Amino acid sequence: MTYCVGLLLDQGLVMLADTRTNGGIDNICCFAKLHVFNTPGERQIAVMTAGNLAVSQAVINLIREGMPDPDSGELRTIHSVSGMFEAASLVGEAVRWVFEKHGKVMRQQKVPFDVSVLIGGQIAGAPQRLFEVYSAGNFIEATRDTPFLQVGEHKYGKPILDRSINSDTSLADGVKLALISMDSTLRSNLSVGMPLDLLVYTRDRIDGGMQRRVSEEDVYFRQLRDAWSRALHDAQRAIPAPDWGQARG
């Protein structure tokens, strides 16, 4: 399994992914799911993938190496697309290409063709955008109303985002909330695992952003986990007990 979350905030983009893949609970590996395509001053695009690893890796390979344009035959890559919408389209075409090549045999062997991709970033002169590409190659875009997108094991970490993420959430708060959302997921689903890959792209600053691998030993992440646990515990203690017969404290 996997958990990846992207936040499109007024101040910029936060992308966070775990690194665990598993083919069964007895076959766990560490693979980066966050892939970064930066050309400082010109473009910064990050892609996070969930689902079948062979499909995900094929998609990343195709967008990096290039797919021929159906009309001109020219190779289009994530480095050559002229905008974020075109970048999301390219990912969608790559997904469909993999489906055409492998989908039939996967179906015969009852392996689900299962991939979803978050792609976010900015090309100089155009707005920062964030998309989610489905297994069919179609996609949706994050908006001011719903400024976050998740792929993989999204449910455990969604309540805190539903409550707290707005477009005007600061980058620092966005990072905290993404890490808290990941922490809840890590605790409840063993197939989501450390270390984490974090990326922050400040809006309109095409400088490659801030990328960090967060390990089990990371002092800040440990402090955040402890502080959050303690705060939840204190909050629950502080709520008065109901005055309902046997439920009374």
Next chain:
Amino acid sequence: MTYCVGLLLDQGLVMLADTRTNGGIDNICCFAKLHVFNTPGERQIAVMTAGNLAVSQAVINLIREGMPDPDSGELRTIHSVSGMFEAASLVGEAVRWVFEKHGKVMRQQKVPFDVSVLIGGQIAGAPQRLFEVYSAGNFIEATRDTPFLQVGEHKYGKPILDRSINSDTSLADGVKLALISMDSTLRSNLSVGMPLDLLVYTRDRIDGGMQRRVSEEDVYFRQLRDAWSRALHDAQRAIPAPDWGQARG
């Protein structure tokens, strides 16, 4: 969809269910999923169901009206079983009876045979117990290591239980945590809906327990939701920002 949670605490049992059923997002109804079988002084048993409503209602009907014992032919009901293990077995047999009667046609019509049941309670002189019965009629029991069981849409509300529920959690805290868990689920899944049915059975007090329907207007539940939201917000604000370049506050 549905969300039901049962907590088996040292002080007693907490059972909480929503009341929304849906056959598609445009067909939403209110049905009780908590069914109570009390004989004060003698037994108190509560059953909560998730899954296909026709299957759930058939199961409740069978355990109430009785199923013939395969050996003696005598009718066994939830009121006649001599222990909680036998009560869980009876639910399992009812599930299998419904599967035998309706499973084939449901499969032909591609309707999943999907039911899960929480059954908890106490028969005088025996310990309080809590079980989860699966669609196959087999079941598991809550233990001191894992004192809560959930059926239906369990993921959104699980992190707070994973963090906070232990056997020695008080009944009042158990009720608060079950309501917080439900609140997170209500916010994230529209197919889980108010009002809620809450039941508390204090251990070794076979007096029918405390049952309450919690509506949207319930003053305590509204205070709890507001207090919890505020506490999460404050907790997240209180955690210092990371000292990581562009993620810095």
